[in-house]
Amino acid sequence: MHCRYCGKEMDDDAKVCRYCGRAVAESRPVRQDDDVNTCAVLSVLFAFLLPFAGIVFGAVGLHSAKKTGGNGRRLAFVGLIPSITIFVLMMTRILGIAVIAPAIKGGVSAS
Ligand SMILES: [Zn+2]
Numbered sequence: 001m002h003c004r005y006c007g008k009e010m011d012d013d014a015k016v017c018r019y020c021g022r023a024v025a026e027s028r029p030v031r032q033d034d035d036v037n038t039c040a041v042l043s044v045l046f047a048f049l050l051p052f053a054g055i056v057f058g059a060v061g062l063h064s065a066k067k068t069g070g071n072g073r074r075l076a077f078v079g080l081i082p083s084i085t086i087f088v089l090m091m092t093r094i095l096g097i098a099v100i101a102p103a104i105k106g107g108v109s110a111s
Contacts, residue, residue: 037071040075040076043058043078043083045079048086051084051086054087055084059080061075061076061079
């Protein structure tokens, strides 16, 4: 294919023209960028409200970021990391209560 700025011959899969240095990759649809960012933003929001949803949105955001070439990937991580941390903490607490509560009950009834 030919560079649309300088018209020189270039590799079909090249993203930047090596003669004029301009980015010749097809412009990404703005709509898709918004979708990626929406997922990433939702991930950040839900990280503290509903960590499981945060993980889901973060994963979707990351997946879409991969397809569109990295848009919103950092933001998805920003949502994904606290989501997973809080989710794990919550699970440990729930599991902890599930394990400790019967033990306390057993101890009380035994004494
Ligand atoms: Zn060029």
